[in-house]
Amino acid sequence: MATVASYESAAEKVVCVFLLFMLGLFAPSRIVAQSTSSPTASESANSTTKPKKNTARSAARTQLDGCLTTSDGLMPKLTLFRSPKIYRLEARPTLLTENPLLFANNKNALVHVTGNLGPGPDIYDPDHSPVFIIDTIEKLAPTCDVKVSLAELRKQSKQSKKEKAAPGSSSPAAASRIKPAVVVDMTGSLLVFQPATIKVKAGQTVMWKNSSREVHTVTADPSVAVNPKDVALPKGAKQFDSGYLNPGKTYEQTFRTPGTYRYVCTLHEAQRMIGQIIVKP
Numbered sequence: 280m281a282t283v284a285s286y287e288s289a290a291e292k293v294v295c296v297f298l299l300f301m302l303g304l305f306a307p308s309r310i311v312a313q314s315t316s317s318p319t320a321s322e323s324a325n326s327t328t329k330p331k332k333n334t335a336r337s338a339a340r341t342q343l344d345g346c347l348t349t350s351d352g353l354m355p356k357l358t359l360f361r362s363p364k365i366y367r368l369e370a371r372p373t374l375l376t377e378n379p380l381l382f383a384n385n386k387n388a389l390v391h392v393t394g395n396l397g398p399g400p401d402i403y404d405p406d407h408s409p410v411f412i413i414d415t416i417e418k419l420a421p422t423c424d425v426k427v428s429l430a431e432l433r434k435q436s437k438q439s440k441k442e443k444a445a446p447g448s449s450s451p452a453a454a455s456r457i458k459p460a461v462v463v464d465m466t467g468s469l470l471v472f473q474p475a476t477i478k479v480k481a482g483q484t485v486m487w488k489n490s491s492r493e494v495h496t497v498t499a500d501p502s503v504a505v506n507p508k509d510v511a512l513p514k515g516a517k518q519f520d521s522g523y524l525n526p527g528k529t530y531e532q533t534f535r536t537p538g539t540y541r542y543v544c545t546l547h548e549a550q551r552m553i554g555q556i557i558v559k560p
Contacts, residue, residue, distance in 0.1 A: 340393065340394070340395055340414075341393070341394065341395055341396060341411070342391065342392070342393050343357060343359060343366065343391070343392050343393075343411060344359065344360045344389070344390070344391050344392075344419065344429055345357040345358050345359040345360050345362075345366075345389070345390065345392075346358045346360070346387070346388070346389055346390075346423035347368070347382065347385050347386060347387070347388055347389075347390050348386065348387060349382050349383070349386050354367040354368055354369055354401060354404075354410070355367070355368045355382045356368070356408070357390070357392065357411065358423075360389065360423075360429060365406060365408045366408055366409055366410070366411040367400075367401040367404065367408045367409070367410045367411065368382070368392065368410075368411055368413055369397060369410055369411070369412050369413065370382075370412075370413045371412065371413065371414065381413075381416060384418075385416065385418050387422065387423065388418050388419075388420065388421055388422065388423070389418070389419045389420040389421075389422070389423050389425060389432070390416055390417060390418050390419060391416070391417045391419050391433070392411070392413050392414075392415065392416045392417075393413070393414045393415045394411055394412045394413045394414040394415075395411075395412055395414075396409055396410070396411055396412070397409070397410035397411065397412050417436065418436075419432040419433065419436055420432055462485075462486045462487070462488055463477065463485060463486070463487045463488070463497075463554065464487075464488050464490055465487065465488070465489045465490060465491050465493075465495050465524075465544075466490035466491050470493070470544070470547040470550040470551075470552045471552055472487075472544075472552065472553070472554035475553070475554055475555065476554070476555040476556075476557070477554075477555075477556055477557070478556075478557045478558075478559060479534060479556065479557075479558055479559070480558070480559050480560075481534065481535055481536070481537050481558055481559065481560055482533070482534075482535055483533070483534060483558075484531050484532065484533045484534075485531070485532055485533075485534065485556060486529055486530070486531045487521065487524070487529060487530045487531075487532075488529045489524045489525065489526055489527060489528050489529070490526075490527075491526060492526055493526070493546075493547075494523050494524065494525055494526070494546060495523075495524050495544045495546060495547065495552070496520065496521050496522065496523060496524060496543075496544050496545045496546060497519070497520070497521040497524070497530050497532070497542055497544070497554075498510070498519075498520045498521065498542055498543055498544070498545050499512055499518050499519050499520070499540055499541070499542040499543075500518040500519075500520050503520070503545055504543050504545065504548060505543075505545075505548045505549060506548070509541060509543050509548060509553055510541055510542060510543060511539060511540065511541035512538075512540060512541075513536050513537065513538020513539065513540065513558070514538070515536050516534075516536040516538060516540065519532050519542075534556065534558045536558065537558045537559060537560045538557075538558055539555065539556070539557050539558075540555065540556040540557075540558065541553065541554070541555050542554050542555075542556070
């Protein structure tokens, strides 16, 4: 009987040891699981809030002033005015259609751009500069070597726009008395003004209509012509420039100074897209 009792006692000890061993195995794993679950939840909370901050930052409208340079194979580079900070510029897809040669025409110029920061840096260039997505771009000065303040440059830019708009403007009363003399068309695949030469009386208005699929300009400014001799103005007459005329757009100019005017399309001057207007007294 003593042998059986001792055997049962030994068996009970074995069972107890086994149970304690099993508890020892499972208890640490539960502790680890609890300790890892809490940080994961906090990290998850942080990850949901951070993107919102980034999105808000990238959507904020920003304005930059700087010198624009271009490089082959890279996005154009904007160096902030009187600062070493650099941004890579990316235009909205529609902006290039609205304003062709956006970057080429402003190369090495001081420009004012509006838009917003992109979601990340330029990964294709060693400087990894932040990318700025452009909404609008305006030239403040033809070169970056300027001594005046930005406020003065903006003032000069506004004054220049007013002066360019003045020659083509006319009062409602004058417009009711004088009708457009002739419409000069830009149509089809031919890069020409039709008719190439017209005659009008002083005070009459000429309208240009872009009926083609190309973008054109109506420019009487020798400083922007490929060959300044392609442009001619009578003494005392002011220069004029339509800017970019997208398909379907029109431009009007009133001629008050008698004489011969020669003008070009700056985009197709090399193809001899040149027109002439003879204004009689």
